[in-house]
Amino acid sequence: MKKLLLTGAAGFLGRAIAHHFSQQGWQVYGLDRVSAENAPLADLKEYAALNLPHPRLNELLAQWNPQACIHAAGRASVPQSMQDPASDFQDGPALTFYLLDALKQYAPQCAFIFLSSAAVYGNPVSLPIGEDLLPAPISVYGYHKWQSEILCHEYASLFGLKTASARLFSAYGPGLHRQVIWDITQKALTQDKIILQGDGSESRDFLHSADIAGALECILRDSPLHGEAYNVASGIETNIAELSAMILNSAEISKPIIFSGETPDGTPKNWQADISSLSRSGFSPRVNLNTGVESFVRWAMKEIDLNGKN
Numbered sequence: 001m002k003k004l005l006l007t008g009a010a011g012f013l014g015r016a017i018a019h020h021f022s023q024q025g026w027q028v029y030g031l032d033r034v035s036a037e038n039a040p041l042a043d044l045k046e047y048a049a050l051n052l053p054h055p056r057l058n059e060l061l062a063q064w065n066p067q068a069c070i071h072a073a074g075r076a077s078v079p080q081s082m083q084d085p086a087s088d089f090q091d092g093p094a095l096t097f098y099l100l101d102a103l104k105q106y107a108p109q110c111a112f113i114f115l116s117s118a119a120v121y122g123n124p125v126s127l128p129i130g131e132d133l134l135p136a137p138i139s140v141y142g143y144h145k146w147q148s149e150i151l152c153h154e155y156a157s158l159f160g161l162k163t164a165s166a167r168l169f170s171a172y173g174p175g176l177h178r179q180v181i182w183d184i185t186q187k188a189l190t191q192d193k194i195i196l197q198g199d200g201s202e203s204r205d206f207l208h209s210a211d212i213a214g215a216l217e218c219i220l221r222d223s224p225l226h227g228e229a230y231n232v233a234s235g236i237e238t239n240i241a242e243l244s245a246m247i248l249n250s251a252e253i254s255k256p257i258i259f260s261g262e263t264p265d266g267t268p269k270n271w272q273a274d275i276s277s278l279s280r281s282g283f284s285p286r287v288n289l290n291t292g293v294e295s296f297v298r299w300a301m302k303e304i305d306l307n308g309k310n
Contacts, residue, residue: 014030015040016173017213019043020214070113070115074096078139082265088141097151099112122138123138167230169273171209175209196260198259205272219278234273
């Protein structure tokens with residue numbers, strides 16, 4: 001059977017990736033910082049609670065002998081990266097280097113997929129964004145994702161490792177307790193009025209976590225893995241005003257939405273991906289945004305105590 005090493009296995013995307021690959025017949029070996037009771041054990045062949053870097057990783061690589069590694073561990077907060085660049089660097093480029101170097105020594109045939117971000121693009125001058133656009137990050141988080149991509153290209157170019165970077169746009173799905181869809185939904189369910197940042201014209205390209213997992217399988221299966229990067233998105237631009245209306249409609253709630261007009265540092269204005277490269281690898285999104293939002297709202301209703309306590 002094919003073996004996948006998955007870092008960040010207990011996280012939001014890690015859980016979706018573990019489920020998808022296990023359903024596709026892979027044996028998934030998970031790593032994360034949390035204890036086993038907080039990991040998706042039903043989708044994992046084995047799990048190790050390690051705070052990487054850790055000397056036991058070399059032993060596990062030799063023992064598990066994975067054919068592929070998806071690196072989904074690390075921080076995922078632009079504001080936190082701006083407040084604490086050192087920690088973001090350690091959990092970003094430093095950790096990516098550590099994993100690549102360990103694979104080079106102990107599992108050199110293992111394909112490596114790094115979960116990068118559209119944050120590397122910053123504020124593009126035109127849409128949709130193609131992978132050939134020169135990165136121009138506007139946040140610490142974006143710079144560190146770009147630095148990690150460079151490391152992937154370095155290890156492919158100089159040492160022959162099979163690597164690629166997946167530039168995720170706006171991921172969402174059940175299990176996500178942060179970012180804009182969660183923010184709007186929990187405010188809609190718990191507050192009298194919905195106060196949001198920006199002016200509502202800001203836009204994102206949303207992709208459901210199940211589709212992200214499917215996209216990663218396409219990259220592993222059908223791409224050259226020479227250090228290249230792929231946009232992982234739906235290819236559809238949705239502004240935040242439209243998204244807010246969609247969430248309220250799904251929740252069957254009517255509440256005022258107030259936009260503050262203020263945008264935090266490091267936040268881009270508009271995103272829409274050109275996904276033609278990924279499409280050539282056989283990818284096509286299966287979950288449209290309306291269906292995905294309805295599912296997310298139903299999940300959130302179960303998660304949130306409507307008396308105002310999360």
